[in-house]
Amino acid sequence: MATVDGSVYHALxxxxxxxxxxxxxxxxxxxxxxxxxxxxPRIANALSTAKRLPVIWLEGQDCAGNTEAFLRASHxxxxxxxxxxxxxxxxxxxxxxxxxxxxxxRKATMKAFPNGYLVVVEGSIPIAEGGIYCTIGGRTFEDTVxxxxxxxxxxxxxxxxxxxxxxxxxxxxxxxxVGVSQVVPKATVVNMPGCPMNVQNLTAAIVHFLTFGSLPAxxxxxxxxxxxxxxxxxxxERRAHFERGEFVTAWGDDASRKGWCLYKMGCKGPETxxxxxxxxxxxxxxxxxxxxxxxxxxTMPSFWDQMSPFYGRLSTTPGFGSDVTAxxxxxxxxxxxxxxxxxxxxxxxxxxxxxAAAPPPPAEAVxxxxxxxxxxx
Amino acid sequence: xxxxxxxxxxxxxxxxxxxxxxxxxVVTDAWSSGTMFRxxxxxxxxxxxxxxxxxxxxxxxxxxTVHALASVRAVENALGMxxxxxxxxxxxxxxxxxxxxxxxxxxxxxHALDWVDVVSAxxxxxxxxxxxxxxxxxxxTSSVAAMTAVQQKLKTFVDxxxxxxxxxGYWGHKAYKLPPEANLMAVAHYLEALEWQRDVxxxxxxxxxxxxxxxxxxxxxxxxxxxxxxxxxxxxxxxxEIASLFAKxxxxxxxxxxxxxxxxxxxxxxxxxxxxxxxxxxxxxDFPDTVGGEVDGFYFxxxxxxxxxxxxxEPVDQQLIAETVAHSxxxxxxxxxxxxxxxxxxxxxxxxxxxxxxxxxxGFDKYSWLKAPRYDDQPMEVGPLARMLVAYGKGHAxxxxxxxxxxxxxxxxxxxLFSTLGRIAARAVETKLxxxxxxxxxxxxxxxxxxxxxxxxxxxxWDPSSWPQNAQGFGMEEAPRGALAHWVVIKDKKIExxxxxxxxxxxxxxxxxKNRRGAWEEALIGTPIADPNAPVEVLRTIHSFDPCMAxxxxxYDPEVGSSVEIRVV
Numbered sequence: 001m002a003t004v005d006g007s008v009y010h011a012l013x014x015x016x017x018x019x020x021x022x023x024x025x026x027x028x029x030x031x032x033x034x035x036x037x038x039x040x041p042r043i044a045n046a047l048s049t050a051k052r053l054p055v056i057w058l059e060g061q062d063c064a065g066n067t068e069a070f071l072r073a074s075h076x077x078x079x080x081x082x083x084x085x086x087x088x089x090x091x092x093x094x095x096x097x098x099x100x101x102x103x104x105x106r107k108a109t110m111k112a113f114p115n116g117y118l119v120v121v122e123g124s125i126p127i128a129e130g131g132i133y134c135t136i137g138g139r140t141f142e143d144t145v146x147x148x149x150x151x152x153x154x155x156x157x158x159x160x161x162x163x164x165x166x167x168x169x170x171x172x173x174x175x176x177x178v179g180v181s182q183v184v185p186k187a188t189v190v191n192m193p194g195c196p197m198n199v200q201n202l203t204a205a206i207v208h209f210l211t212f213g214s215l216p217a218x219x220x221x222x223x224x225x226x227x228x229x230x231x232x233x234x235x236x237e238r239r240a241h242f243e244r245g246e247f248v249t250a251w252g253d254d255a256s257r258k259g260w261c262l263y264k265m266g267c268k269g270p271e272t273x274x275x276x277x278x279x280x281x282x283x284x285x286x287x288x289x290x291x292x293x294x295x296x297x298x299t300m301p302s303f304w305d306q307m308s309p310f311y312g313r314l315s316t317t318p319g320f321g322s323d324v325t326a327x328x329x330x331x332x333x334x335x336x337x338x339x340x341x342x343x344x345x346x347x348x349x350x351x352x353x354x355x356a357a358a359p360p361p362p363a364e365a366v367x368x369x370x371x372x373x374x375x376x377x
Numbered sequence: 378x379x380x381x382x383x384x385x386x387x388x389x390x391x392x393x394x395x396x397x398x399x400x401x402x403v404v405t406d407a408w409s410s411g412t413m414f415r416x417x418x419x420x421x422x423x424x425x426x427x428x429x430x431x432x433x434x435x436x437x438x439x440x441x442t443v444h445a446l447a448s449v450r451a452v453e454n455a456l457g458m459x460x461x462x463x464x465x466x467x468x469x470x471x472x473x474x475x476x477x478x479x480x481x482x483x484x485x486x487x488h489a490l491d492w493v494d495v496v497s498a499x500x501x502x503x504x505x506x507x508x509x510x511x512x513x514x515x516x517x518t519s520s521v522a523a524m525t526a527v528q529q530k531l532k533t534f535v536d537x538x539x540x541x542x543x544x545x546g547y548w549g550h551k552a553y554k555l556p557p558e559a560n561l562m563a564v565a566h567y568l569e570a571l572e573w574q575r576d577v578x579x580x581x582x583x584x585x586x587x588x589x590x591x592x593x594x595x596x597x598x599x600x601x602x603x604x605x606x607x608x609x610x611x612x613x614x615x616x617x618e619i620a621s622l623f624a625k626x627x628x629x630x631x632x633x634x635x636x637x638x639x640x641x642x643x644x645x646x647x648x649x650x651x652x653x654x655x656x657x658x659x660x661x662x663d664f665p666d667t668v669g670g671e672v673d674g675f676y677f678x679x680x681x682x683x684x685x686x687x688x689x690x691e692p693v694d695q696q697l698i699a700e701t702v703a704h705s706x707x708x709x710x711x712x713x714x715x716x717x718x719x720x721x722x723x724x725x726x727x728x729x730x731x732x733x734x735x736x737x738x739x740g741f742d743k744y745s746w747l748k749a750p751r752y753d754d755q756p757m758e759v760g761p762l763a764r765m766l767v768a769y770g771k772g773h774a775x776x777x778x779x780x781x782x783x784x785x786x787x788x789x790x791x792x793x794l795f796s797t798l799g800r801i802a803a804r805a806v807e808t809k810l811x812x813x814x815x816x817x818x819x820x821x822x823x824x825x826x827x828x829x830x831x832x833x834x835x836x837x838x839w840d841p842s843s844w845p846q847n848a849q850g851f852g853m854e855e856a857p858r859g860a861l862a863h864w865v866v867i868k869d870k871k872i873e874x875x876x877x878x879x880x881x882x883x884x885x886x887x888x889x890x891k892n893r894r895g896a897w898e899e900a901l902i903g904t905p906i907a908d909p910n911a912p913v914e915v916l917r918t919i920h921s922f923d924p925c926m927a928x929x930x931x932x933y934d935p936e937v938g939s940s941v942e943i944r945v946v
Contacts, residue, residue, distance in 0.1 A: 063927045064390045065438025068589040072575045087539035092387045096490045096546030099383040105544045132728045134413040137384050138735040168415040251834035256602040259609025281587035282579045291586035293593045293600035309425040
C-alpha cells in the first residue's frame with residue numbers, strides 16, 4: 001500500500017519487503033510478460049514511482065469466477081502485495097459499502113480521476129429488451145459499462161463472458177449477452193478470456209500498464225500476445241506422447257496413469273491459444289491436462305458452442321510452428337466461428353481454413369474411431 | 378413509514394436488491410429481488426449430457442465446484458452409473474475443502490465488516506489487542522509486533538486517502554459493538570485469511586487442475602489419474618502435499634476462525650434473538666462416508682425440521698420439491714401460480730418489473746428473477762444452520778458435541794440457534810467438523826492405493842450407444858450455502874430439460890402464490906434499524922445466509938399509501 005506521497009516501492013518497503021525481493025519480483029514479472037530480463041530494472045523503476053492506480057471492477061452477467069481467481073493471486077507474498085499497487089475502489093464482491101454508498105464510491109473515483117482509472121469488467125452485458133436481464137442499483141448494466149468505460153484510462157475484460165458474451169451468449173441464451181468491446185466499440189479493450197482467466201496474466205498485464213503506460217500488445221481479438229500467443233498443444237507436457245501416437249482412450253486406463261495424450265478424449269489444446277501449460281493455475285500448481293482432463297478451449301471465441309461437445313475428438317490435428325499466433329493461421333478462428341454449425345454429428349470439431357496449411361496428423365490420430373470418447377480399457 | 382432499497386447488496390456473489398419497509402425503527406416487511414438472469418437451463422438444452430457439468434459449474438464461481446458435482450450426480454443417476462470408491466473419496470475431498478475455504482472467506486471477507494469497524498481499529502492499543510488474541514488462542518502471529526504492523530498498515534492506507542474496498546462503509550455506526558482491540562484483531566485476521574485461503578485451496582488444483590472451476594470431473598467418476606508410482610498421476614508427493622495443506626487449513630480453523638467467531642459473537646448476543654426466519658429447515662445431506670455411498674451413511678444427514686421442533690426430523694423426498702413463478706419474472710404455460718416439479722420445469726423469462734432506471738419495485742407484483750421453490754408447498758430455509766439442526770435433531774454425536782460446546786461458551790440455549798447468530802455459529806461448527814474429516818478421507822484414499830485399487834471412473838456407460846432412449850435423473854448435494862439439486866431429462870442422447878434448484882433460490886425466494894415470504898424476507902421481519910440511511914442491520918441478517926445470486930437465478934404488499942417515503946440507500 002502506498003504512502004502519502006506514495007510509490008508502490010515505498011509501500012512495499014514499508015511492508016517489510018526487501019529491495020532484493022522487489023527486484024526479483026520485477027524480474028519475474030518481466031519473465032511472465034515474455035520480456036527480456038533487462039526489462040526487470042525498468043519495471044522496478046516504474047513501480048518505484050507509480051501511485052496506486054484506482055480500479056473500478058464491474059460485474060455483470062458473471063459467476064464471480066474471475067473475482068475468485070483474482071483473490072488467488074499468489075506469486076508468493078509479492079504478487080499479493082502487487083494488489084496494493086491498486087486502489088480497488090469499486091468491487092461488489094469485496095467492498096464494505098452497499099447500496100447507494102457503493103455507487104457513490106464508484107462515482108467519486110470517476111470524478112476524482114477523470115481518464116485516470118482502470119476498469120476491469122467481469123461478466124457479459126445483456127442488451128436484449130433494453131438491458132433488463134441485469135440491473136444494478138436500478139440501472140442496466142449496459143448503461144453502467146458505457147458510462148464507466150467512457151472515462152477510463154484503460155479497460156480490461158476478464159474472463160470469457162466479458163470477452164465475447166461467454167456462457168450467457170451460448171446457443172439458447174435469451175438475454176442478448178455480448179462482450180465489452182461490442183458495447184463500447186471505441187474503447188481500447190484488452191481481452192483476457194478464460195473461464196476464468198489466469199490471474200497471473202492479469203497481474204502481468206497490470207504491471208505492463210504501470211511500467212510502460214500502455215496495455216500489452218494483443219492479437220486481432222484483443223488478447224495479449226504474451227499470454228495468448230501460442231497454442232496449448234505446442235507447449236503441452238504431453239506433446240511427446242501425441243507425436244508417438246500414445247493416447248488415453250478411457251478414463252482411468254493405464255495410459256491415463258502414464259500421462260499420455262488426451263487428444264482422443266476430446267482435448268481442445270490443438271485448437272486453443274493460451275499459456276496454461278506454462279503459467280498453470282493456483283501458484284503454478286496445475287492445469288487441466290496435467291490433472292488428467294482435456295482442455296475445453298475456454299480462451300477461444302464462442303467456445304461453449306465451438307468447442308463442445310467437449311469430449312468429441314478434433315477431426316484433424318495441427319502442425320503449425322510453435323511461434324505461430326492465432327492471427328497467422330489464416331484467421332482460422334474467425335472462420336470457425338462464422339462457419340461452424342454442424343458440430344454434433346460424431347462430435348467432431350471441423351477445421352476449415354487451417355486444413356490446407358496443416359500437414360497430416362499421425363496415423364494413430366487419423367484412424368480415430370468414434371468421437372465420443374473412451375471405451376472400457 | 379419508510380421504504381428502503383439496498384441495491385447492490387455487496388459482499389455477496391451476484392446481484393441482489395433488498396427492499397424493506399420500516400415502521401418505528403423496525404422492519405415490518407421485506408422483498409428480495411434477484412436482478413440478473415442468464416438462462417443456464419435454456420443453454421443446456423440439446424447438449425451432450427456428459428458436457429453438462431462444465432456448463433453448470435459456471436452457475437457460480439464463488440461456490441465453484443458444487444454445481445459440477447450436482448450435475449455429474451444427476452446424469453449418473455439418470456444413466457444408472459455407479460462411481461468407484463476412489464471417486465467418492467476424491468469428490469469428498471474437493472467438496473470438503475471447498476466448505477472449509479469458502480466458509481472462512483465468508484466470515485472474514487464477506488460478513489465480518491457488518492460486525493467489525495475497520496476505522497475503530499486505528500485507535501486500538503496493539504498490546505491490548507495482542508493480549509486479547511492470546512487470551513482466546515495460542516495462534517503465533519498474534520504478537521504485539523504483528524498487531525502494531527497491521528495497525529500501521531491500516532493507518533498508511535487510510536492516510537493515503539484512497540480507502541479502496543473500505544471506502545464508504547458504515548464506520549462509526551452505533552450498531553458496531555466491538556472494542557477497538559477486537560476490531561484490530563479481526564482486521565489482522567482478515568488479512569491473514571486472505572493469504573491462507575489462496576494457499577490451502579491449492580488442494581483443488583492438485584485434485585482438480587485449478588480453482589475456481591476445477592476440471593477433472595467426468596460423468597462416471599473422475600479424470601484424475603491416481604498411482605503412487607507414476608510421475609504424472611496423483612502420486613505420493615501430491616498426496617503428502619494435500620495432507621500438509623489440510624493440516625494448514627485445520628490449524629487456522631481451530632485456532633483462528635473458531636475463536637474469532639466465538640469472541641465476536643459474545644459481543645452480539647442480541648442477534649441470537651433476531652433474524653429468526655421461517656422456522657422450517659431442510660438438508661439433503663451429503664459427504665457419503667461409506668464405501669457404497671448410501672444415504673444412511675452420509676456424514677451430514679438428510680432431513681427436515683419443521684416449525685423449529687428439534688424433537689422430530691422429517692424425511693425428504695425430491696418428488697415433493699416444486700417451484701412457482703407467481704411473483705417471479707417468468708411465465709408457466711399452465712399458470713404462473715402453479716407448482717412445477719423440476720422435471721416438468723419451465724424457464725420462460727418474462728420481465729414485468731419497472732423500466733430501468735428505477736427507484737423502487739413497489740407496486741410490482743412480480744419482482745425477482747428467482748423462482749419460488751417449495752417443499753410440499755412449504756417455504757424452507759437451507760444452509761449450514763439447517764444442516765446442523767437436522768444433524769442435532771438426529772443426535773449426530775460430532776455435531777451435538779460441537780453445537781453444545783458453542784451454546785455453553787456463549788451461555789445460551791438451543792433456541793438461540795434459530796437466529797442470525799445461529800447461522801454464523803452453525804457455519805463455524807460444520808467448518809470445524811469438516812476440517813477434521815479431510816485427513817481421514819485422504820487416509821482412506823491412500824489405503825486404497827496401497828492395495829492397488831487405482832480405479833477412478835466407471836466407463837461402462839460412457840458411450841452414448843449404451844444409453845436408453847429416454848432417461849431422467851437428479852443429483853442432490855449439500856453445497857456450502859445449502860441444499861442443492863439438479864434435475865436432468867435425457868432424450869435421444871441429448872439434454873431435453875435441465876433445471877437447477879439451488880440454496881439461494883430457497884433462501885432468497887420471493888413470495889409464492891399464497892403470498893408467503895421466502896427465508897430472507899421472513900428473517901428480516903422485526904429487525905431494528907437505527908439509521909434508515911445506513912441499514913447495517915439488514916446486511917447482518919442477509920449476509921448470515923451467505924447469498925449467492927448467480928446460482929439463485931438460473932422481493933409486494935399493497936398496504937402502502939402514497940405517503941410512503943422511498944429511500945434508496
